[in-house]
Amino acid sequence: MPAITLSSDIGQIDFITGAIKGQLIGAVPGCIPVDISHQLSPVNHQQNAYICKNAYAHFPKGSFHLILINFFEKVPSHVLFTELNQQYIICPDNGLITMIAGGRPASVYAISTNTNGKGTLLACTHAIAQAIQHVHSGGAIQDIASIAMQIEEKYPMRSSVGPDWVDSQIIFIDNFENVVLNITKTEFEEIRRNRGFRIELMHKKDYIDTISDNYSTVPPGESMAWFNSANYLEIAINKGNVAGFFGLKDFSKDATISQNRLSYQSIRIYFY
Template identity: 45%
Template sequence: MAIVTLTSDIGMQDYLAGAVKGQLLQIDPTFNIVDITHAISPFNYPQAAYICRNAIRHFPAQTFHVIMVNLFERKPDRLLMAFHNDQYILCADNGLLGMILEDRPDMVIGLPSEKNIIRNTLYCASVFGKAIDAVNRGERLTDIGEPDISFVEKNPLRPMLSDAWIEGQIIYIDNFENVVVNITRDQFEAQRKGRKFSIVFKRDEVIDRISETYADVPEGEKLALFNSAGYLEIAINKGNAAGLFGLQGYLEQAQNTYLQNRLFYQTVKIFFS
């Protein structure tokens, strides 16, 4: 029985997430389908990469991860199936694969699309499902699709580093409006080198210690900690940090003055002394 995870940006407001599951179950009723989320913000690659990367690593080996995010940035003449670190990842050829892995996949194949069929979300689900079924039946990846293809690559969103500071971007705001920044504990400690630090955001908000839990500060006070995925998180004990501080998810392109001004609300900087 194959474990198949689903991550998408299609939401839960209509039939589509359920129809995708139905399409997969038509191919193999024994698929064990697990939802990661269907609430990825549209076109938000850093958020999708953060969520997928940190969910995938907790699944058993040989799990299939179907990622239906921004499927139609390009015409889907070909979908991707990658194998990396004992996990299968199926997604569009839109650059998200490399952002999730932060590495080159061990193997990637192209799953061709039929030319005379409407290539909508449900059709893509059927292509993914048939590829998973083929692997389950023992077919080699190289026989399922085109091996060793070139594919679209986008650079993962990484923090800016200096000896005196590190600047990260807000990549996710969770259900409690805690703010997740793309700075890991390892990156923080490597730059810190045992020094004192100040975490600064929205010009004048400062935190100078790392908490272990939200309860380390009084109710209503701000704090910084490293979350279960190992990423820096700005929070308020029993409060909503994003709303109260006006913090927002990072926009990759700041092409005009208005967007550039918003960077004050989308970045977090740590100074070392």
């Protein structure tokens, strides 16, 4: 039986997430409903894509991933369905598919919510559960969906690069206030070109110039950088809170959203 993951901005207080999992179990008996997170931001797709993409990478082929973020930003007449790395992603037409995939997948389908755009979330997820059941049973998605000719496309931010520096944005701060930047190990080493480096945290006297293997390789209270399990550059303080200590934030929650872009704080890395 397939794993069916659920990611949303609904939170944990409402009954909705439990009701959706009930719908999924009813449509696909024996399936394995899995919560990824229900604390996702309705607007911070950069962070949402980071969380979802790196969770999905560890699921077996044939898994379904349902993402319910800012579901009613548009009239919910349909949701998007695509296959990616032998798994399936279902989400509103809000740019998340291209954020997660890193480009437009070869085939994207539109599944009708059968509500004429007037239904509740549970009415829409009922239609989604039926679509999952159809595909899991061996039915072709083309039988119940149409090709989505035009979809909203959004793409992850890239670090700004100079001859001897790179400005990387903070895309995620975890529960321990460790800070993740939007630069992978591969990108970092390509820019670095075997040079030394300094990650400046606040002032020139506050910097990191080595990559650690994990948190335990530095003494308690010392700042460190390492490539986390998703291979993104992460900054932390062993047994401390680097974000709170240095006043770092992942994005400006009270900033005016201009052209669907949020204001992200950057950290500069110098190479020498």
